[in-house]
Amino acid sequence: MTLVLTTYDWVPEFPRGFVRDIRVRWLLEELGRPYQVETVPVREKSPDHIANQPFAQVPFIRDGDLTLFESGAILLHLAEGTDLMPEDLRPQVQQWLIAALNSVEPFIMAWAINKFFDKDEAGAARREPLLHQRLAQLQAALGNRDWLTGDSFTVADLLMADILRIPAQNGFLDDLHGLAAYTERATARPGFRKALADQMAHWRAADERQATA
Ligand SMILES: N[C@@H](CCC(=O)N[C@@H](CS)C(=O)NCC(=O)O)C(=O)O
The missing domain is CATH 3.40.30.10 (Glutaredoxin)
Structure with missing residues (x-):
């Protein structure tokens, strides 16, 4: 079906x-x-x-x-x-997928709600340092790896990269080159x-x- x-x-x-x-x-x-x-x-x-x-x-x-x-x-x-949830990486893939939803997306959404829905520039500006810090932490955790759990693209990368598109398009990744490259790598996929x-x-x-x- x-x-x-x-x-x-x-x-x-x-x-x-x-x-x-x-x-x-x-x-x-x-x-x-x-x-x-x-x-x-x-x-x-x-x-x-x-x-x-x-x-x-x-x-x-x-x-x-x-x-x-x-x-x-x-x-x-x-x-x-x-293949997007390799059996040997299942816990780590789940961990990163939940991190995307629970530890990254809320910071982005809080900023986006101020900026785009409420048109509250001052409110959005107040959220920027925390959002930037969270993204810098994510970049540090990614390190030199291509993908969050190692060499292969997983469903956790798919979700994280989708979530990172809003900060990428709004300049938050301009000085976070590793995270910018990660997002581009993922979203270049057919x-x-x-x-x-x-x-x-x-x-x-x-x-x-x-x-x-
Ligand atoms: N946590 C939900 C969030 C879903 C969500 O926010 N959907 C948006 C569209 S992207 C929506 O329906 N917004 C309208 C509303 O909240 O009334 C999920 O990840 O599926």
Whole structure:
């Protein structure tokens, strides 16, 4: 049965390319797993949406009989038993994936909410030193390795690199060359390029649907 990935039916310009279904698309591309996309309305949160994602967010998936929300849980589920979660590195991959979600992304989101949602420049500026410190700590932990757990790209790198795209695009990695190179290395992968192109095509199709409605 084809896996179904659910995202929004439309979003405004600024989050395009960053809506978290991109992580799932990227992993599915890496794995060569076909999938189809379904949508939920971004404006009206239906009981059916909330039954699948209790916080009325996206993404969520249906994989056979299993419905899953939380991008991290989805990635862990899909990567299980694949080269992106090598058996001998499983604990370390899980550790770094959770670190991405729990120790890195919150600092980025706190800054991004101030900056882009609240348009609170002073609030965003107050968050910058802590965010920068967290990113510098991450770079130090990465050291000279290509990937977080060693020589091979794993699902933890996929998620970490996706999360690092916001700081990369906003100048936070300009003096963190190792982390910048890491993010570029990951996002140069064909799987990410395809996932990004597909997400952007999804929003363009949504615009066209709205224009003809
Ligand atoms: N922890 C959740 C966060 C999901 C999330 O924040 N989704 C965003 C889109 S990227 C969303 O649906 N935002 C709308 C909202 O929170 O109402 C995950 O990783 O899946």
